Amino acid sequence: MAYEYLPYGRQDISSTDIEAVLAVLQSEFLTQGPAVPAFEQAVTNYCGATHGVAANSATSALHLACLALGVGPGERVWTSPITFVASANCARYCGAQVDFIDIDPRTYNISAAALAEKLARAEPAGQLPHTLIAVHLCGQPCDMKAIATLAQRYRFRVIEDASHAIGARYLGEPVGNCRYSDITVFSFHPVKIITTGEGGLATTNQAALARRMALLRSHGITRESAEMDHPPDGPWYYQQIGLGFNYRMTDIQAALGVSQMERLEEFLANRRRLARRYDQLLGELPVTLPYQPPFGESAYHLYPILIDAATAGIGRGEVFESLQRRGIGVNVHYIPVHTQPYYRSLGFRDGQFPNAERYYAGAISLPLHPGLTEIQQDRIVDALRRALQENACGSR
Numbered sequence: 001m002a003y004e005y006l007p008y009g010r011q012d013i014s015s016t017d018i019e020a021v022l023a024v025l026q027s028e029f030l031t032q033g034p035a036v037p038a039f040e041q042a043v044t045n046y047c048g049a050t051h052g053v054a055a056n057s058a059t060s061a062l063h064l065a066c067l068a069l070g071v072g073p074g075e076r077v078w079t080s081p082i083t084f085v086a087s088a089n090c091a092r093y094c095g096a097q098v099d100f101i102d103i104d105p106r107t108y109n110i111s112a113a114a115l116a117e118k119l120a121r122a123e124p125a126g127q128l129p130h131t132l133i134a135v136h137l138c139g140q141p142c143d144m145k146a147i148a149t150l151a152q153r154y155r156f157r158v159i160e161d162a163s164h165a166i167g168a169r170y171l172g173e174p175v176g177n178c179r180y181s182d183i184t185v186f187s188f189h190p191v192k193i194i195t196t197g198e199g200g201l202a203t204t205n206q207a208a209l210a211r212r213m214a215l216l217r218s219h220g221i222t223r224e225s226a227e228m229d230h231p232p233d234g235p236w237y238y239q240q241i242g243l244g245f246n247y248r249m250t251d252i253q254a255a256l257g258v259s260q261m262e263r264l265e266e267f268l269a270n271r272r273r274l275a276r277r278y279d280q281l282l283g284e285l286p287v288t289l290p291y292q293p294p295f296g297e298s299a300y301h302l303y304p305i306l307i308d309a310a311t312a313g314i315g316r317g318e319v320f321e322s323l324q325r326r327g328i329g330v331n332v333h334y335i336p337v338h339t340q341p342y343y344r345s346l347g348f349r350d351g352q353f354p355n356a357e358r359y360y361a362g363a364i365s366l367p368l369h370p371g372l373t374e375i376q377q378d379r380i381v382d383a384l385r386r387a388l389q390e391n392a393c394g395s396r
């Protein structure tokens with residue numbers, strides 16, 4: 001029998017979203033028009049930050065954030081090994097050295113205790129980081145207060161990679177308000193919480209950082225006479241005052257973003273309802289469910305479960321393949337970044353971040369997105385139960 005394939009994540013596009021995009025296609029500006037600032041405003045209003053800089057991806061926004069903070073050759077940038085490679089690559093683009101902090105085995109985010117220990121060792125060696133990139137994995141906020149305290153004590157800058165976490169809350173406030181960081185970056189790839197097709201956005205409360213990111217997003221070119229080294233030659237005049245890129249978001253994308261922002265609360269409510277339902281339905285199974293620390297409210301971009309081969313009597317690989325055979329589009333988030341060949345070539349090795357590697361050995365992300373129905377979710381849970389039982393009965 002052919003099963004309907006259930007992907008782990010996917011976009012939810014309404015007729016209102018489509019109309020918003022069509023309106024831009026029929027308007028004067030496809031890019032560099034009014035939709036981009038409107039989207040920036042919508043996100044910063046929602047988060048409670050003062051500035052927003054949209055970009056053509058979160059990867060670009062992370063690169064801009066690193067450059068604006070002065071990450072460069074000779075600097076050190078630390079991040080989590082359990083993240084998408086872009087969280088580390090952005091520092092490499094700037095010529096910086098990357099290192100990792102092991103994760104907390106309960107939250108899967110960087111461990112504030114491991115960070116404190118590594119900082120205490122780095123200080124006497126003169127190897128303190130310039131910037132920390134804290135990743136809110138699965139939409140679950142990091143312990144930002146603890147991180148901000150360490151940032152003050154050791155004088156490093158903080159970027160929040162909130163690619164998974166628009167709509168998440170930390171101590172009752174929205175992620176992205178930058179209360180405990182310099183810059184927060186969101187992603188709008190179609191599997192994330194809201195989408196612009198491709199896209200990202202950096203929020204900050206520091207005008208100088210926002211200006212720097214906006215400048216580098218568009219070639220390092222300014223039209224502000226105050227930023228030029230001589231008065232403009234005429235009304236056509238611009239100056240390139242730094243080496244930037246074309247990292248601009250189009251108005252087509254931004255209009256979709258504005259429309260998706262209107263639907264954010266609906267998306268979050270669905271994700272949280274489905275996550276709570278997984279919590280209930282999976283409670284009896286020999287798997288570890290996501291943990292919610294008291295300080296955070298997850299946006300539930302992902303719902304990873306851990307299969308411990310010793311308790312389950314079956315390995316992650318077998319469960320994964322059994323679910324895929326039943327049409328359940330499970331995935332693994334993430335392969336520890338330090339074990340990627342590119343990072344190995346920089347000197348990283350297996351065994352350096354044991355909690356990250358243990359997490360990776362057991363992790364499976366179950367499908368979770370706002371359009372997932374409870375009937376589909378029941379089918380996923382049933383397939384997982386069977387996968388686990390198959391082994392217990394020794395039938396395979």
Ligand SMILES: *Cc1c(COP(=O)(O)O)cnc(C)c1O
Nearest residue numbers: 057058059084086163187189199
């Ligand atoms: C998706 C993702 C990115 C990159 O986002 P893009 O918009 O695809 O460039 C960066 N970091 C994390 C944690 C992500 O999940």
